[in-house]
Amino acid sequence: MPFIKKTRTSKPLGAVTIGTGERAATLGGGNTLPLYFFDAQTSHPPVVGIEVTESAWDVAELPLLAKAYEGAATLSERVVRAANMKGVDFVCLRLEGADPGGANLPVGECVKLAQEAAAACGKPLCVAGCRSAEKDVELFKALAPALQGQNVLFLSAKEENYKTIGAATVLAYGHKLAGESSVDINLAKQLNVLMTQLGIPKESIVMNLGSAAVGYGFEYLSSTMDRVKSAALEQDDTMLQMPVITQIATETWAVKESMASQADMPEWGDLEQRGIQMETVTAAACLVSGTDAVILRHPVAVDKIAALVAALI
Amino acid sequence: MALKGLDIFKLTPKTNCKECNQPTCMAFAMKVASGAIALTDCPHMSAAALDKFASATEPPMKTIEIGAGECPYKLGGETVLLRHDKTLVNSNLYGICISAAMPDAAIEELLANMAKIDYERIGARMYVECVYVQCSSDAVRSAEVAVKAMASGRVLVLECADPAIANSVLGATKDAKPVLCGANATNWEAMNAVAKSADVVLGVSGADLNQLHETVEKLEAAGNKKLILDLGTLSIKDAFANAVEIRRAALKDGDRTFGYPSIVNLAALAPGDLVMQAALASIFTLRYGSIIVMERIGYAEALPLFGLRQNIYTDPQKPMRVTPGLYPIGGANENSVCCLTVDFALSYFIVSGEIERSRVPVNLLIPDAGGYSVLTAWAAGKLSASSIAKFIQEFEIDKKIKNHTLILPGKVAVLKGDLEANLPDWKIVVGPNEAIQLVKFLSTIN
Numbered sequence: 001m002p003f004i005k006k007t008r009t010s011k012p013l014g015a016v017t018i019g020t021g022e023r024a025a026t027l028g029g030g031n032t033l034p035l036y037f038f039d040a041q042t043s044h045p046p047v048v049g050i051e052v053t054e055s056a057w058d059v060a061e062l063p064l065l066a067k068a069y070e071g072a073a074t075l076s077e078r079v080v081r082a083a084n085m086k087g088v089d090f091v092c093l094r095l096e097g098a099d100p101g102g103a104n105l106p107v108g109e110c111v112k113l114a115q116e117a118a119a120a121c122g123k124p125l126c127v128a129g130c131r132s133a134e135k136d137v138e139l140f141k142a143l144a145p146a147l148q149g150q151n152v153l154f155l156s157a158k159e160e161n162y163k164t165i166g167a168a169t170v171l172a173y174g175h176k177l178a179g180e181s182s183v184d185i186n187l188a189k190q191l192n193v194l195m196t197q198l199g200i201p202k203e204s205i206v207m208n209l210g211s212a213a214v215g216y217g218f219e220y221l222s223s224t225m226d227r228v229k230s231a232a233l234e235q236d237d238t239m240l241q242m243p244v245i246t247q248i249a250t251e252t253w254a255v256k257e258s259m260a261s262q263a264d265m266p267e268w269g270d271l272e273q274r275g276i277q278m279e280t281v282t283a284a285a286c287l288v289s290g291t292d293a294v295i296l297r298h299p300v301a302v303d304k305i306a307a308l309v310a311a312l313i
Numbered sequence: 314m315a316l317k318g319l320d321i322f323k324l325t326p327k328t329n330c331k332e333c334n335q336p337t338c339m340a341f342a343m344k345v346a347s348g349a350i351a352l353t354d355c356p357h358m359s360a361a362a363l364d365k366f367a368s369a370t371e372p373p374m375k376t377i378e379i380g381a382g383e384c385p386y387k388l389g390g391e392t393v394l395l396r397h398d399k400t401l402v403n404s405n406l407y408g409i410c411i412s413a414a415m416p417d418a419a420i421e422e423l424l425a426n427m428a429k430i431d432y433e434r435i436g437a438r439m440y441v442e443c444v445y446v447q448c449s450s451d452a453v454r455s456a457e458v459a460v461k462a463m464a465s466g467r468v469l470v471l472e473c474a475d476p477a478i479a480n481s482v483l484g485a486t487k488d489a490k491p492v493l494c495g496a497n498a499t500n501w502e503a504m505n506a507v508a509k510s511a512d513v514v515l516g517v518s519g520a521d522l523n524q525l526h527e528t529v530e531k532l533e534a535a536g537n538k539k540l541i542l543d544l545g546t547l548s549i550k551d552a553f554a555n556a557v558e559i560r561r562a563a564l565k566d567g568d569r570t571f572g573y574p575s576i577v578n579l580a581a582l583a584p585g586d587l588v589m590q591a592a593l594a595s596i597f598t599l600r601y602g603s604i605i606v607m608e609r610i611g612y613a614e615a616l617p618l619f620g621l622r623q624n625i626y627t628d629p630q631k632p633m634r635v636t637p638g639l640y641p642i643g644g645a646n647e648n649s650v651c652c653l654t655v656d657f658a659l660s661y662f663i664v665s666g667e668i669e670r671s672r673v674p675v676n677l678l679i680p681d682a683g684g685y686s687v688l689t690a691w692a693a694g695k696l697s698a699s700s701i702a703k704f705i706q707e708f709e710i711d712k713k714i715k716n717h718t719l720i721l722p723g724k725v726a727v728l729k730g731d732l733e734a735n736l737p738d739w740k741i742v743v744g745p746n747e748a749i750q751l752v753k754f755l756s757t758i759n
Contacts (some may be wrong), residue, residue: 001526001527001530001570002523002526002527003522003523003525003526003558003562003568003571005522005558006566035553035596036557037550038550038553038554038557038558101753131749213617213620214595214617214618214620214621214624215434215616215617215619215620215621215623215624216620216624216659216662216663217624217658217659217662218620218621218624218625219396219624219625219627219629219633220659222396222599222624222625223395223396223397223629226395226396226397227397230395255666256666256669257616257617257620259670267429267612268612268613268616269611269612269613270613273611273613274612274613274616276588276613277588277591277613277614277616277617278616278617280588280591280592280595280617281591281592281594281595281617281618281621282595282617282621283592284591284592284593284595284596285595285596285598285599285621287596288595288596288599288600289599300588301588304586304588304589304592305592307589308549308589308592308593308596311548311549311550312549312550312553313550
């Protein structure tokens with residue numbers, strides 16, 4: 001008896017487009033379970049973003065990353081370099097230094113930096129804030145008018161600041177906004193409901209379900225995404241059909257596997273290789289669980305993850 | 314399909330004899346249906362009834378054992394497609410690939426490098442479980458390489474589609490209970506005979522899913538139900554589609570023919586590209602690869618992949634826990650301060666990571682808090698002043714550590730007063746609410 005292949009189709013999930021004209025990328029919009037492109041043809045595969053921060057990376061022990069940005073002294077130069085790397089669909093400018101607990105860059109300076117980056121970047125732009133929810137409000141309020149017309153994705157609004165950020169970015173200037181919840185399907189849905197009640201159209205909302213590196217409670221993230229995608233596809237839950245974006249690099253480059261120098265852990269071997277594999281394995285695991293857009297840092301990881309998606313289509 | 318209570322009731326003698334320790338036959342049937350007791354608890358069950366029950370409750374996916382001696386592994390036996398539906402039971406295995414065509418020096422280097430990956434992570438040993446040996450047309454050489462691989466003490470997986478060569482290689486290795494991969498639509502009869510006479514698990518492949526399905530049916534008809542399905546090496550897309558289609562057919566659509574574990578050789582799907590192989594290994598770990606073979610596995614690959622597997626193969630109803638005890642971090646000694654958190658693995662990982670980052674030597678104390686996070690454990694009464702005091706006494710922390718400074722998680726600052734009463738010779742300090750603030754906090758404490 002031959003194998004009977006069942007046809008499994010569902011209607012496409014919500015899609016969110018960022019950027020403009022030829023410089024646009026679409027997040028989400030798939031009509032199969034994550035990466036199950038053999039179930040139905042897709043015109044919306046997951047997309048890959050690369051992150052750049054306002055200060056250059058610490059590239060000690062990371063010769064490949066150093067080479068990728070060699071000679072790029074200013075933020076604009078680094079953004080251009082990142083945007084042109086193989087496999088990149090969009091660029092994420094992360095304003096890490098705005099954090100009051102860190103460099104505490106003034107809002108005005110961040111706006112200047114973001115405008116520079118946006119002008120230089122030939123790809124759609126995503127702007128990520130810092131660790132402070134209060135500072136992000138100030139930051140996004142100032143950035144939204146400065147980046148008007150560029151259809152930027154802001155990362156991220158939380159339950160405590162979605163009203164101000166939502167009004168300032170999406171309602172006033174037509175940008176896109178990610179809502180961040182902490183690895184919980186109910187909290188994710190609640191935030192989507194709240195944001196739509198504020199008047200933000202579904203087509204402008206992206207879900208940031210939280211992030212984790214593999215080995216560090218990744219089962220919570222993976223199971224949350226599994227459940228979100230099941231609810232979206234099989235139960236037609238419209239409040240969970242928004243695309244999912246996941247910041248991979250911020251998590252994977254902060255664990256000891258990607259930080260401990262070879263001098264400290266000689267048996268672990270080359271630090272850069274460890275960092276690349278940690279980032280690649282985490283990104284692949286997120287994609288198969290349900291992420292529609294990953295944000296990575298290392299050009300090798302970006303290249304391989306883009307190649308992986310291409311190989312599966 | 315599972316039997317309902319009433320179906321089971323029909324199989325009972327209906328005498329209410331109470332010999333099964335249940336008040337009535339109906340009560341007995343209901344408990345069997347819910348899985349609380351076994352059908353065999355009824356002494357009057359007929360052989361025919363037991364047979365019927367066995368076929369009705371046969372799991373949708375068979376559990377296959379491979380390897381011998383110290384390392385028999387169970388593969389398959391899954392009942393759900395996704396972890397959160399219930400739990401995944403038998404974790405996948407990772408392997409490296411060697412070939413009879415390789416020179417001895419290359420083989421020895423690969424095996425020696427594999428042996429270096431051996432460490433502990435949250436109470437479990439992390440190492441490469443399998444060695445995949447590609448046999449050549451030279452039977453003597455193939456057997457020699459297989460024996461070399463067997464000496465590593467890992468499970469042997471033989472790739473060989475020639476029954477005669479397979480037979481001679483198995484002659485030297487069958488006691489280690491290897492897997493023999495190589496049965497296909499044309500050679501299945503001969504390969505089946507070889508596998509059966511050596512009593513080893515047989516790996517089956519097919520040009521497509523139809524052919525694979527038909528070959529498995531023929532093997533089952535010939536009485537072999539110790540099989541592993543090869544996901545193929547046609548393309549990445551094809552192998553991934555096969556993995557999903559096979560598992561979905563078995564668990565969702567009740568196709569028992571595909572109810573077997575799988576094997577995938579990433580060294581053949583992405584030759585020479587270890588980063589792509591790691592990405593694929595990640596995907597197959599989450600989606601239905603049972604034995605995942607790579608060209609090689611170094612620490613760069615092992616650290617993320619073994620961590621991922623350990624995360625995914627946990628029961629969602631039971632949090633991952635670390636063993637309670639004293640964990641010195643950053644070269645801490647008896648004069649270093651003590652920091653306390655709970656035995657919830659995630660809390661432990663985050664807190665220990667931040668302490669490492671601070672570069673301040675700290676003795677991390679992990680009491681038994683039921684595997685909950687700090688606030689949950691406190692709310693459930695699993696983390697209290699008395700439980701902490703009891704822990705310090707039981708583990709003789711006050712004798713082992715001279716520095717009697719104890720940093721308490723900020724979220725349970727409320728315990729400070731009671732703790733001071735319980736531990737009069739300790740200085741209790743309230744730490745930050747979040748682990749992320751520990752680096753700054755610890756820099757001020759010394």
